[in-house]
Amino acid sequence: MVAAQDGHGGAYRRLLAEMSEWLARYFYxxxxxxEVDDAVQETLLxxxxxxxxxxPQYPLGPWLAAIAKNKWVDQLRSLARRPMDELPDVIAVGDxxxxxxxxxxxxxxxxxxxxxxSQAILLVKVQGYSIEEASARIGLSPSAVKMNxxxxxxxxxxxxxxxxxxx
Amino acid sequence: xxNESLIADLSSDLAPVQRRSMLREGGLVFALxxxxxxxxxxxxxxxxxxxxxxxxxxxxxxxxxLGLLAIAACALAIKSYxxxxxxxxxxxxxxxxxxxxxxxxxxxxxxxxxxxxxLDRIDPASGILCATSIFLLSLPxxxxxxxxxRRAAPTQPRxxxxxxxxxxxxxxxxxxxxxxxxxxxxxxxVWYSIGCAAVAAxxxxxxxxxxRL
Numbered sequence: 001m002v003a004a005q006d007g008h009g010g011a012y013r014r015l016l017a018e019m020s021e022w023l024a025r026y027f028y029x030x031x032x033x034x035e036v037d038d039a040v041q042e043t044l045l046x047x048x049x050x051x052x053x054x055x056p057q058y059p060l061g062p063w064l065a066a067i068a069k070n071k072w073v074d075q076l077r078s079l080a081r082r083p084m085d086e087l088p089d090v091i092a093v094g095d096x097x098x099x100x101x102x103x104x105x106x107x108x109x110x111x112x113x114x115x116x117x118s119q120a121i122l123l124v125k126v127q128g129y130s131i132e133e134a135s136a137r138i139g140l141s142p143s144a145v146k147m148n149x150x151x152x153x154x155x156x157x158x159x160x161x162x163x164x165x166x167x
Numbered sequence: 168x169x170n171e172s173l174i175a176d177l178s179s180d181l182a183p184v185q186r187r188s189m190l191r192e193g194g195l196v197f198a199l200x201x202x203x204x205x206x207x208x209x210x211x212x213x214x215x216x217x218x219x220x221x222x223x224x225x226x227x228x229x230x231x232x233l234g235l236l237a238i239a240a241c242a243l244a245i246k247s248y249x250x251x252x253x254x255x256x257x258x259x260x261x262x263x264x265x266x267x268x269x270x271x272x273x274x275x276x277x278x279x280x281x282x283x284x285x286l287d288r289i290d291p292a293s294g295i296l297c298a299t300s301i302f303l304l305s306l307p308x309x310x311x312x313x314x315x316x317r318r319a320a321p322t323q324p325r326x327x328x329x330x331x332x333x334x335x336x337x338x339x340x341x342x343x344x345x346x347x348x349x350x351x352x353x354x355x356x357v358w359y360s361i362g363c364a365a366v367a368a369x370x371x372x373x374x375x376x377x378x379r380l
Binding site: 004005006007008009010012013016017020024037040041044045046048049050051052053054055056058062063066067069070071074161 | 170171173174175177178179180181182183184185186187248249250251319320322323380
């Protein structure tokens with residue numbers, strides 16, 4: 001990074017390539033697979049724009065992890081704002097490892113929420129039910145389900161923001 | 168665009184960058200504060216008894232606590248612009264420092280001040296003017312801290328903005344204290360706190376909107 005700050009393009013390219021692999025692993029555990037590439041590229045751009053803020057006296061890992069976590073929270077916020085799409089009937093299934101880890105992380109995060117909020121998020125955001133289907137299953141009105149999702153995601157974002165940057 | 172082509176774009180024609188230095192940023196804020204104070208005093212508004220500050224525990228308390236709070240809050244704000252900083256604890260520390268300064272004010276009231284009626288002591292008409300002056304005097308430092316924050320990479324921008332507001336408010340209050348004619352700790356505590364809180368609220372509301380990592 002120090003060489004990159006001094007304008008050494010080759011060192012910077014190698015560094016970004018290594019960082020992009022690390023970031024892909026980081027985001028695969030925390031985001032839906034379709035969001036990972038966007039998150040990696042957003043983070044690489046942020047690293048590029050803010051590379052002067054790295055202090056060589058300190059290790060690079062925590063600096064990178066702090067920026068990645070910030071972008072993760074940004075991505076979660078944009079997910080919460082995005083309109084919900086219906087999932088197709090048939091979904092291609094790839095490697096399960098990332099999904100299993102995501103599921104484990106998600107389950108522990110959902111435990112922190114009120115039951116109505118975690119159930120609504122699980123049904124609509126994870127299992128792909130529509131708002132109407134989820135409201136019929138939970139026994140709440142569609143607007144209450146939407147409110148639970150919105151508040152639950154906001155609470156999740158707050159919980160994640162408070163957690164230390166540990167990879 | 169793939170990650171590889173993005174990396175190739177970012178690393179081609181890479182220009183050297185000047186590393187962020189907290190010492191340099193602190194020096195900039197200090198220099199701006201000093202220039203502002205000098206310009207303010209050049210208007211001829213300084214209290215005539217400021218030269219004899221050593222003889223008045225009240226003046227020493229006011230200038231000392233405001234100066235200490237300004238320095239601590241500026242250091243905290245600048246430190247919080249680093250991505251790895253955790254400014255929550257620092258903001259609480261600044262709050263504790265301010266509370267300590269407020270409590271210690273009870274022991275430095277000049278004789279006879281405590282006997283006056285509460286409304287006379289607080290003097291709302293002058294107090295509003297005082298809080299407004301503090302707000303206006305804090306704007307240059309707030310603008311500079313906002314610019315430094317935008318250039319840096321705070322990962323908790325709301326806390327960094329709050330710390331910047333507290334720092335700018337304390338700087339504005341410190342400058343204003345050189346001309347404030349009131350000698351009542353209660354007046355200082357009430358109106359200076361309101362002035363600083365208004366600056367902190369404005370910074371907390373405005374600065375994060377102008378920032379994106």
